[in-house]
Amino acid sequence: MDIHTANCPKCGSVFRQNLRNLCNTCIQEENLFYDRCSNYLWKHPATHTRQLSEATGTPMDLLTDWVRAGKFPTTYSQLDYPCESCHSPIYAGRLCHSCLGTFRMAALEIQTRVPRRTATGLFSIAGRAKGY
Ligand SMILES: [Zn+2]
């Protein structure tokens, strides 16, 4: 079997691997959705992601991926996507403000409170477990 072929993660059909990691049918389908979204946004620049999904029939997963990856111009400032921790809507970065705060606190606590011995002990256990 040719190493450059794979099963499309979306529809399962065998295709030649490409940068998008999708078969041509699925790429075309995504492009159609993308065009529809672009058109809709052009007319309704203040659309939220959920509204856009409903108006264009684009799956939310796909849409949030696009928004997160910055596929739409930033002029459409109401396009939100979920915080990776609590799923509340955000417009930039990976975490919302409250989660960022919590994570910073937690990171600080780990740095200051956990004694070095515990940390290295955990690492060596993990290392040994890997060997067996
Ligand atoms: Zn496919």
Ligand SMILES: [Zn+2]
């Ligand atoms: Zn959050």
